[in-house]
Amino acid sequence: MNTQVIIESLDQEGRGIAHADGKVIFIEGALTGETVSYASYRKKPSFELAQMTELYRAASIRVTPKCVHFGVCGGCSMQHLDARVQVAVKQRILEDSLARIGRVKPQTILPAIYGQSWGYRERARISVKYVIKKGKTLVGFHEKRSSFVADMQSCEILAPKIASLITPLARLVEGLSIRDKLPQIEVAVGEHVYVLVLRVMAPPTADDEAALRAFADLHQIQFWLQTKGPESIVPFHPLDAPALSYSLPEFGIVMPFAPGEFTQVNSALNRVMVSRAMRLLNPQADERIVDFFCGLGNFTLPIARSGAAVLGIEGSDALVKRAGQNAASNALSGNTRFKSMNLFEMDEAKLAGLGKFDKWLIDPPRDGAMELVKAITPEIAPLLIVYVSCNPATLARDAAELVQRGYVLKSAGVMNMFPQTSHVESIAVFVKA
Numbered sequence: 001m002n003t004q005v006i007i008e009s010l011d012q013e014g015r016g017i018a019h020a021d022g023k024v025i026f027i028e029g030a031l032t033g034e035t036v037s038y039a040s041y042r043k044k045p046s047f048e049l050a051q052m053t054e055l056y057r058a059a060s061i062r063v064t065p066k067c068v069h070f071g072v073c074g075g076c077s078m079q080h081l082d083a084r085v086q087v088a089v090k091q092r093i094l095e096d097s098l099a100r101i102g103r104v105k106p107q108t109i110l111p112a113i114y115g116q117s118w119g120y121r122e123r124a125r126i127s128v129k130y131v132i133k134k135g136k137t138l139v140g141f142h143e144k145r146s147s148f149v150a151d152m153q154s155c156e157i158l159a160p161k162i163a164s165l166i167t168p169l170a171r172l173v174e175g176l177s178i179r180d181k182l183p184q185i186e187v188a189v190g191e192h193v194y195v196l197v198l199r200v201m202a203p204p205t206a207d208d209e210a211a212l213r214a215f216a217d218l219h220q221i222q223f224w225l226q227t228k229g230p231e232s233i234v235p236f237h238p239l240d241a242p243a244l245s246y247s248l249p250e251f252g253i254v255m256p257f258a259p260g261e262f263t264q265v266n267s268a269l270n271r272v273m274v275s276r277a278m279r280l281l282n283p284q285a286d287e288r289i290v291d292f293f294c295g296l297g298n299f300t301l302p303i304a305r306s307g308a309a310v311l312g313i314e315g316s317d318a319l320v321k322r323a324g325q326n327a328a329s330n331a332l333s334g335n336t337r338f339k340s341m342n343l344f345e346m347d348e349a350k351l352a353g354l355g356k357f358d359k360w361l362i363d364p365p366r367d368g369a370m371e372l373v374k375a376i377t378p379e380i381a382p383l384l385i386v387y388v389s390c391n392p393a394t395l396a397r398d399a400a401e402l403v404q405r406g407y408v409l410k411s412a413g414v415m416n417m418f419p420q421t422s423h424v425e426s427i428a429v430f431v432k433a
Contacts, residue, residue, distance in 0.1 A: 004056060007034045012093050012392070014077040014422040016052070027052050028144075029071065031081060033059040041145070061085045066118065066156045073150040075141040076157060076420040083117040083419060090414045090424045094392045098412065102396035104403055110413025110427065113276060115269045117419040121157045122189035123265040128169075130179045137174040139166050139185065157420055159189050165219060169196075172215050176208045186226075188259040189267075190244035194221040197233055197259045213237045230260040231318075250275055251302040253330050261322060262295055266417050273388070273415050273427070274302055277361065280411070280429050281386045283308040287358040290382075292343055292372060297323040297336075299361050299388075304332040311354070312338045343372055351375040360385045368394025373401045381405065385430040390417075392424050399428065408433050 007016035007030045016030030018038075023045075029052035030036045038050040065071070065079035078086050091112055098104050129149040130137045140152030155163045173179050181201035188195040204212065204225075216223050222241040226233045235241070245256045246267045251274070257263050264270040277299055283289055285307030291300040294312030296319055303310045304327065314320050320340045327336040341350075344367070351372070360382045362369050368391060385407065389395035399409055412428040 004035055004037050007032050007036065007059075010089055012097075012422060012424070014081070014089070015049075023047055025050055028077070029080065030055075031059045031062055033057075034062070068154065069140075069150055069152050072143055073141050073152060073155075074144040074146070075155070077422045079156075079420050083114075086419065087112045087114050087414065087416050090416065093424055094395075094412060094414050094426050097392035097396040098399060098409070100396070101393055102398075102400040102403070104396070104399045104409045106409045106412040106428065108411040110276075110411050112414050112416065113269065113272050114416035114419070115266065115272065118156050119158070119160045119163070120266045120268065120419065122159050122187070122267055123263060124158060124162070124187040126185045126187060128173055128182050128185060130174070137170045137179060139170040139173065158187070159194075161194055161221075162187050162189065165196075165221070168215070168219065172211060175211060177205050178202045178208060186259060188244055188257075188263075190242070190257075191246055191267075192242035193244055195224055195241075195244055195259050196221055197224040197226050198236075199226045201227075203227075209236075224259055226260075233258070233260045246270070248274055248302060251278075251305045253301050253305065255296060255298070255301070255326055256329065257296055257322065261319060264298070264417065269415065269417050270298070273417070273425075274299060276415075277386055277388060277427060278302050278306075280427070281359055281361055281384070283310075283359065288356070289359045289361065290354065290357045291361045291363070292369065293362065293364045294323060294338065295319055295363070297326045297338075299363060300336060300338075301327060301330055301332055303361065304336045307335065309335050310337075311357070312336065313341050313343065313354075314338070315340065315342050315344070343369065346371045346375045348375045348377055352377065352380055354380075356380045357382050359383065361388070362386070363388040364394075366391040366394065368398050370394070370398055370401065373398050373405070376402075376405050378406075381432055383432050387428045387430065389426045389428065390423070392426060395426060395428060399430070402430050406433050407431065 005018035016027040018025045024047040027038045027050045035057040036052045037054045040048040040050040042049040061082045070079045127149045138149040140150045143150045184199040186197040223236040225236045247254045283303045283306035287308045289310045291312045294300045294314045300312035320338045323338045407430040410429045410431045415425045417425040
């Protein structure tokens, strides 16, 4: 007999939360207010992870998923939830994380930033697998909770041109001699070129190379090959394709990048995010500003455009080099500097050695910036910090530390960089009390 439960709320992964037999049940596919039955796939003493097996009463916020592969493919978790409600759910997750983990509450909630809900993804890592039992090659994302590659013919969140190539790419790989030695395709979309990086574990034959060239010419894309680590990525065909780049028109900036370098997956929303960050930071020509975890200069160069003197710090030597090149190509070398430094090993002495800055911008990976914020002393504390986060839990943890060091959480809000997924991107402003 199926146990029926009523869903009370959603968790950070977009799963419905219910209670049964003294346990918390996290149910994939269920939404707040719905009555469902479920089957558990993982059981622990205090909780269970489950999949919805039957829906008895649907919530008004439920919609029909656009993608035919939803529920099998692990790429999306929220297509069954109205897009506007997705943003509200993420805002609640941010506020709950700040309150529960950080014991802090923003003075102001920033209006949510969101853009197109479909076809936005311009960076992706797609798996490739020749399946003998099926007698065909699969190209796509992994299935949910599985290492198997989903049998996909389409994808609603990938850039439309790339999505249209899923089936042609499967046919191409199937005809190659190295089909068993090609486990991954990395996608990088620029404003003037579509790049596909083939991870090849064996050299392609002359016939393979001819097939790749014909495919690239037919579909007007550029192939790159990767034989080992990221440093081995090289262009294959055509060699005269335009360079990868994205632009920030509001700041008159064009940002070249290489396929293996980190950029945001959603270039349209990135423009809006950078614009908001600059308004909140409000850089002035007479200020000294530091951009921690600066990458290739996504925030550094817009800050520099204001006339402020800005230092960008990043742990990757390759990205620091790229950031310097991007500053030069945008005529911003005069007031920018870049430094390679492991920000996860920061301490008070290292931070003091950088000097005092009027304002900080922090844009860390999911692990957050705890060592950095713990190293703040009264002597070098900036007046304002803009913190861009891709993980509300680590933002909340770091917010608690900043409050302990005399900061007030002035404002915070979400940016829906990854529609249809549970990923929460946010921005917060801290002011010295």
